[in-house]
Structures are given as structure tokens and as C-alpha cells.
Amino acid sequence: MNNKIYIETYGCQMNVADSETVASILDVNNYKIASEINNADVIIINTCSVRDNAEKKIWSRLDFIKSIKRKNKNLIVGIIGCMAQRIGEKMLEHPIVDFVAGPDAYRYLPELISNSYLNNKFCNTDFNINETYSGILQKKKDNENMSGFIAITRGCNNFCSYCIVPYTRGRERSANYNDIINEVKKLQENKFKELTLLGQNVNSYYFEDNLNKVNFPSLIEMVAKNAPEMRIRFTTSHPKDLSDELIDVIARNKNICNHIHLPVQSGSNKILERMNRKYTREWYLNRINVIKSKIPDIGLSSDIFCGFSGETEEDFQQTLSLMEEVCYDMAFMFKYSERPGTYAAKSLIDDVPEDVKKERLNRMIHLQNKISLKKNKADIGKTFEVLVEGFSKRSKEMLFGRTEQNKVVVFPSLNKKQGDTVMITIKDASSATLKGEITNS
Numbered sequence: 001m002n003n004k005i006y007i008e009t010y011g012c013q014m015n016v017a018d019s020e021t022v023a024s025i026l027d028v029n030n031y032k033i034a035s036e037i038n039n040a041d042v043i044i045i046n047t048c049s050v051r052d053n054a055e056k057k058i059w060s061r062l063d064f065i066k067s068i069k070r071k072n073k074n075l076i077v078g079i080i081g082c083m084a085q086r087i088g089e090k091m092l093e094h095p096i097v098d099f100v101a102g103p104d105a106y107r108y109l110p111e112l113i114s115n116s117y118l119n120n121k122f123c124n125t126d127f128n129i130n131e132t133y134s135g136i137l138q139k140k141k142d143n144e145n146m147s148g149f150i151a152i153t154r155g156c157n158n159f160c161s162y163c164i165v166p167y168t169r170g171r172e173r174s175a176n177y178n179d180i181i182n183e184v185k186k187l188q189e190n191k192f193k194e195l196t197l198l199g200q201n202v203n204s205y206y207f208e209d210n211l212n213k214v215n216f217p218s219l220i221e222m223v224a225k226n227a228p229e230m231r232i233r234f235t236t237s238h239p240k241d242l243s244d245e246l247i248d249v250i251a252r253n254k255n256i257c258n259h260i261h262l263p264v265q266s267g268s269n270k271i272l273e274r275m276n277r278k279y280t281r282e283w284y285l286n287r288i289n290v291i292k293s294k295i296p297d298i299g300l301s302s303d304i305f306c307g308f309s310g311e312t313e314e315d316f317q318q319t320l321s322l323m324e325e326v327c328y329d330m331a332f333m334f335k336y337s338e339r340p341g342t343y344a345a346k347s348l349i350d351d352v353p354e355d356v357k358k359e360r361l362n363r364m365i366h367l368q369n370k371i372s373l374k375k376n377k378a379d380i381g382k383t384f385e386v387l388v389e390g391f392s393k394r395s396k397e398m399l400f401g402r403t404e405q406n407k408v409v410v411f412p413s414l415n416k417k418q419g420d421t422v423m424i425t426i427k428d429a430s431s432a433t434l435k436g437e438i439t440n441s
């Protein structure tokens with residue numbers, strides 16, 4: 001039977017969660033997950049479209065898969081995710097692509113696969129505003145029953161002028177809180193240690209029925225109280241929706257991790273306005289100050305990019321100064337990549353030359369490394385609760401895990417294993433990792 005599926009995932013955590021949803025949908029339809037790409041009957045690539053190089057990676061991956069198909073003529077190849085949605089039917093013109101499915105069409109995958117075996121090439125990129133994949137418990141690879149995701153919102157209504165996501169994921173919708181709590185219970189039954197609530201703009205969650213009106217702060221508190229033994233994380237928050245109520249909920253619930261990923265994108269008001277981010281530098285810094293005052297040991301991270309339309313050296317300097325003022329523990333940094341169909345592609349000139357973008361990105365990374373090193377060094381001597389994720393890449397005698405601030409810590413294993421919670425005292429730090437030892441106290 002041709003039923004072994006290999007799923008490869010690119011892009012954000014939403015895609016990671018979606019791949020698990022897809023695995024689950026296929027599992028109930030009697031497909032099996034292959035752990036090796038070369039043993040697969042069907043290869044599914046879950047794609048990202050956020051920057052041009054994310055798509056380039058997929059095209060070159062398809063060239064590689066062509067060589068596998070040469071050896072296995074019956075191999076089926078499917079493209080799903082954001083690039084599938086953006087490019088649609090045209091992707092079927094690629095010689096090895098058999099089917100295409102957008103983010104709202106995953107329930108049709110068993111059908112798309114059977115049709116591929118009949119040599120019918122189909123593309124389903126219909127949006128479905130009611131699709132939240134509620135009730136489908138994501139399927140984990142073996143030994144990965146530790147960290148779970150629940151996508152509580154899908155889609156995005158913000159239309160930041162540079163961003164492709166509202167076009168690839170459709171309008172924002174929130175899952176029913178009863179379904180979310182049921183999924184939390186299933187993760188609990190399966191002894192998960194950590195749970196991340198996901199959404200492109202997770203803190204704009206809102207669901208109303210006859211009994212309740214549930215916003216994000218009340219949802220996350222409900223989740224935290226239902227699963228007191230689990231660590232609760234959430235991503236990504238939009239600064240415009242980061243309320244005092246949410247900050248208070250994080251501060252008063254011990255099992256909600258003291259970490260906020262709060263993408264700023266730019267430190268210049270002129271650029272923020274062109275980006276349609278709907279907040280100012282001052283609003284953002286005020287949010288950060290309130291967070292720091294109510295949760296002193298908060299871990300802060302961000303997404304920032306340089307070289308957007310109209311960005312002058314002065315605007316860029318304001319981004320650097322904001323980074324210094326906030327003192328992020330970590331940041332994902334990019335250079336602007338124009339995306340077809342967005343407001344910026346239609347109405348704003350991509351006027352920062354490529355070499356200037358590169359040079360600004362380098363300066364930004366250099367600064368963040370310095371800040372991360374300073375923040376990590378300040379942790380030396382402190383003790384953190386760490387959830388063990390696995391062996392360190394470099395040595396089987398070392399384990400790694402994360403603090404609630406989301407910092408990676410490496411330490412000697414001493415018979416501990418994945419899923420254990422240990423107290424670690426930090427002895428050394430680089431800009432990317434903390435090093436420590438288990439403390440008994």
C-alpha cells in the first residue's frame with residue numbers, strides 16, 4: 001500500500017503546528033508518517049512565503065526532490081502552506097508537483113492524495129472562515145510528547161503594508177474556547193509539559209457565545225488554571241493589543257511563562273506609519289515599561305527588519321536606539337523583501353538599495369549580539385527552572401532546555417532526561433546560550 005507520508009516544514013510555528021494537524025488528518029485516513037524522505041510514498045512540503053528567500057528555498061528543494069522522484073516514479077509530491085496559497089494553481093506547472101493545498105484546505109488532503117494516484121492534479125486554495133481545525137489533536141513524532149501547540153486564532157486582519165500573511169492565511173478567526181480547553185485536557189492526559197497558544201496576532205483572540213465573552217487575557221488565565229502543572233507560552237503578540245489586563249494575568253499566574261515576544265519591526269514613527277503597524281514608538285516603549293515594572297524578570301524578544309520603503313539612516317538609527325532602550329534578550333532580524341500583492345508592493349517604492357539593506361542588517365545583528373551577551377551575562381549566578389528538551393548538539397553528556405524567559409541553557413546531564421524540570425544555576429553565558437549546573441536546592 002502506498003501510504004507512507006513524509007512532511008517537511010518551513011516557516012513559522014504556525015506551520016509547525018499545521019504540519020502536526022496534517023499528520024493527524026492523514027493518520028485517521030490510514031496513512032503512516034515516514035521518518036525518512038527516501039522511504040516516502042508521498043512528500044508534503046509545508047511552505048512559507050514571508051520573504052522572497054523563503055520561496056527560493058522551496059524551489060531549490062523541489063529540484064532536490066526531483067532526484068528522488070527519478071528513482072521512485074510513483075512518488076507523489078504535494079505543496080501546502082503559505083506559498084501554495086500565494087502561487088496556487090501555477091505551482092502545478094512544476095514537473096514534480098502533484099497537488100497544491102492552502103492553509104484552509106487540509107481536511108481535503110486525503111482526497112487530493114488519492115486523486116494524485118489517479119494522475120489528476122488538483123489545487124485547493126479556497127479560504128474557509130470557519131476553519132479552525134478544532135477537535136484535531138496534533139500528531140507528534142515519537143518521543144515528542146512534551147511541548148504542544150494550540151492554534152487559537154488563524155489568519156490576520158492587520159494588513160501591515162509589507163506583509164503577505166493576510167493574503168496567504170485569510171481573515172482572522174478565533175477558535176471556540178470550549179474546544180481549546182478540551183485540547184488542553186487532551187495534552188494533559190498525554191502528559192505534555194508545555195503548551196504554546198498560537199496565532200499571528202494571538203492577543204486579539206475573542207470568542208463570544210450565549211454564556212461568555214472571552215478575550216485573550218481571560219482565555220490564557222482559563223488555560224493556565226486548567227493545566228496548573230504545564231508551562232503556558234503564547235506567540236505572537238501585537239503591541240497594539242497588549243493590554244494591562246494581559247500583563248497582570250501573566251504576572252499573577254505562575255505557570256504562564258515570563259516571556260513576551262513583541263515584534264516592534266521599526267523604531268521610527270514615520271516607518272511604523274508606512275508599515276501600518278497602528279502604534280507609535282512611544283506607545284511601544286510604554287508597553288515595555290509597564291511590562292518591566294509588573295514583571296521584573298520578564299524575557300523580551302522581537303522581530304525587527306530594516307530597509308523598508310522610505311527608511312533613511314536617521315530612521316534606522318531610531319530602530320537601533322529603541323533596541324538599546326528595550327534591551328531585548330533575543331531578536332529575529334531581517335531585511336525588507338517586497339511581496340507581490342501587498343500594499344507596499346503596489347504603492348510604496350522599494351527604494352533602499354540592497355547593499356544598504358545588507359549593511360544595516362549587519363549593524364543591527366551586531367548590536368543585538370552585544371545586547372544579548374550583556375543580558376545573558378547578567379544571569380550568571382542566578383538560578384532558573386529549566387524544562388529539559390534533549391541532548392545538546394555538541395555532546396551526549398550535556399542536556400539543553402529553556403528557562404521560562406525562553407533562554408536556552410546547556411548543562412551536564414546527571415541522569416536527567418527530556419521532560420524533566422530541573423533547577424539550574426548559571427555559570428557562564430554567550431550571546432546565544434547560558435551554561436549552568438544542576439542545583440539541588
Ligand code: SAH
Nearest residue numbers: 162163200236263303304305334335336337
Ligand atoms: N504575526 C507576526 C509575525 C508574522 S511574520 C507579527 O505580526 O509580528 C514574521 C516576521 O517576518 C514579521 O514580524 C516581520 O518582522 C518579518 N516580515 C514580514 N514580512 C516581511 C517582509 N516583507 N520583508 C521582511 N521581513 C518581513
Ligand code: SF4
Nearest residue numbers: 156158159160163165
Ligand atoms: Fe503580518 Fe502584520 Fe499580520 Fe503580523 S500582524 S501577520 S506582520 S500583517
Ligand code: F3S
Nearest residue numbers: 011012048049050082
Ligand atoms: Fe511564513 Fe505563512 Fe508563517 S508566510 S511566517 S508560514 S504564516
